[in-house]
Amino acid sequence: MQESQWIREWAPLVADDKTDGGSQTLARGLRALEIVGTAESSMTVARLGEELDIHxxxxxxxxKTLELHGFIDRHASGELTLGVKLATLARSVAKTLQEAAAPELADLAARFEMTAFLATYDGDSVVTLSSSEPQNVETTVAKRPGSRHSIDRGAPGKVVRSQLDPARFPPQSFEFSQDEVIPGVASIAVPLAISGNSPAALAVIFLPQPIDREEIASALAEAAARIRRALGR
Amino acid sequence: MQESQWIREWAPLVADDKTDGGSQTLARGLRALEIVGTAESSMTVARLGEELDIHxxxxxxxxKTLELHGFIDRHASGELTLGVKLATLARSVAKTLQEAAAPELADLAARFEMTAFLATYDGDSVVTLSSSEPQNVETTVAKRPGSRHSIDRGAPGKVVRSQLDPARFPPQSFEFSQDEVIPGVASIAVPLAISGNSPAALAVIFLPQPIDREEIASALAEAAARIRRALGR
DNA sequence: GGTTGTGTCTCTATAATTGAAACAGTATTC
DNA sequence: GAATACTGTTTCAATTATAGAGACACAACC
Structure with missing residues (x-):
């Protein structure tokens, strides 16, 4: 199988109106999931119709179909929320990612005595997927899976932004930040393209200390390459 | 002229063709997600077609549509895996659950000086979604979110089983277990129906001590009711 | 009362789906 | 190395499933 056979062209980050060859009904259902998932106020059937511009x-x-399959929950009040089935399915992809990244994260953590972590983005925030803290070190910075902060701050945020909008944020080989998210904490991040339209970053977070940024960055890049290879990409 | 009427003999689909009123195409796409997510060996387009009994x-x-929306990743080898988009969407439902359960968990932990947690199931294991440990207590039992063990053991497992298969495992008002998962550790659990087809359990875990099981069980049940109310069900 | 807004169902024209066939590569044979 | 047997991909026509409109019952709100 040849990779060039599959033409990938996702210029737009959102709003894929062109249903070239694909299924329109499925596309609408998937967009419904995204809308329900990222709705700030309470979502309802009527509002979903307006949002999708359909009857x-x-x-x-x-x-009805989404609920039948457990992808959406309908409360007694009529409010729509994402179903627990999504959490179950997501456990599968999270496990795959973690299994591929775990050894690399542990290796980075032990080698530089820093907390290493894998992050992706959701909406306009950076989400930590998994992390590894160094052993036998007096003080470390904890980075809990699931924690999130604005995409506007921190080295991982910069990496993600450059993947989302390369024109405005030119991609660098690595990014560095300090005092942007937490005062007194610095981090170095490199891009990790685990999926075509889901940017991610591999990073370490640490308390300020004399370090060689390039050395850490290249180690991160090598680890990112191994992770991507482990995922079969 | 060739009579090319392609005969549509809907094969005896076990029980999956319940598309009463809903969208058939969407249903197929959702089933595709489930199949890809629970595939043991590597899934491909052709195999997915066989699995769905379609061309x-x-x-x-x-x-194609699922990939365009980030719900499926296609590797260079042609292998299909669930997309990272699912992980981000799932974070939304997890957040909703946690926000509703957090105050109740903290209250239970403080009141009984035990670790309280919320668990659901995935496959054949019980997964901890969120937990709360008591403050100002010398020794507690930690229950990390994301940790899992077999559905066959422990009070939460019993509760989940009784929700999955009420015939074989008659539902009780509460369940108790000791030394089943971790030697020297006991737990009490009550059912928490947060979604129609996704059973869950609210429970406390503690070191053996003289307690009033009924008192704890009723407190759990009341907390479960409040959580369900907070979720709008 | 009336009005406005839901969710839900039935109906029908039409648009979108879908199965088949064909093409193009790749892996796997002989 | 040619031939075979797989994939993934696209095109096309037949027709099926879809999607809009409308109507209904029920709440909430003024």
Whole structure:
């Protein structure tokens, strides 16, 4: 199988109206999931219809099917939320990522005596997927999986932004930040393209100390390459 | 002229063709996600077609749309895996659950000086979603979010089993276990129906001590009711 | 009361789906 | 190395499933 056979062209980050060859109904259902998941106020069938620019009856049918498969929960009040099935499915992809990244994270943590972590983005925030703290070290910086902060700050945020919008944020080989997220804490991050349209970053976080940024950055890049290889990309 | 009426004999799909009123195409796409997520060996477009009992061309179109929206990743080798988008969406539902359960968990932990936690199931294991440890107590039992063990052991496992298979495991008002998961550790659990088809359990875990099981169980049940109310069910 | 807004169902034209066939590569044979 | 047997991919026509409109019941709100 040849990679060039598969033409990948995702210029837009969101709003994929062009249903070239794919299924339109499926696309609408998936967009419904995204809308329900990222809704700030309470989402309902009627509002979903407006959001998707389709009839209420159509939105109703989509929700019906999504609920039947456990992807959406409908509360007694009529409010829509994402179903627990999504959490179950996500456990699968999270496990795959973690298994591929775990040895590299542990290696980085032990080698530089820093906390290493893998992060992706969701909406406009950076989310930590998994992390590894160094052993036998007096003080470390904890980076809990699931924790998130604005995409505007920190080295991982810069990396993610450069993947999302290369024009405005030219990609660098690595990014460095200090005192941007937490005062007195610095981090170095490199890009990790684990998926075509889901940017991610591999990074270390540490208390300020004399370090060789290039050395750490190249180690991160090598680890990122190994992770990507372990994932079969 | 050739009579090319392609005979549509809907094969005896076990129980998956319950598309009453909903969208059939969407249902197929969602089933594709489940199949890819729970595939033991490597999944491919052709195999997905066989699994869904549809033509390769149709499976290809489904995958195309699913990939365009980030729900599926296609590796260079042609292997299909769930996309990172699912992980980010799942974070939303997890956050909702945690926000609703956090105050109740903290209250239970403080009141009984035990670690309280919320668990659901995935496959055949019990997964801890969130937990709260008591403050100002010398020794507690830690229950990390994300940790899992077999559904066959422990009070939360019993509760989940009774929700999954009420015939074989008659539901009780509460369940108790000791030395089943970790020697010297006991737990009490009650059911928490947060979603129609996703059972969950609210529980406390503690070191053996003289306690009033019924008192704890009723407190758990009341907390579960409040959580369910907070979720709008 | 009336009004506005839900969610839900039935109906029908039409648009989108879908199966087949064909093409193009690749892996796996002989 | 040619031939075979797989993939993934695209095109096309037949027709099926879809999607919009409308109507209904029920709440909430003024």
């Amino acid at each position: 209420r009856s159509m939105a109703y049918r989509l929700v | 390769r061309s149709m499976a290809y179109r489904l995958v």
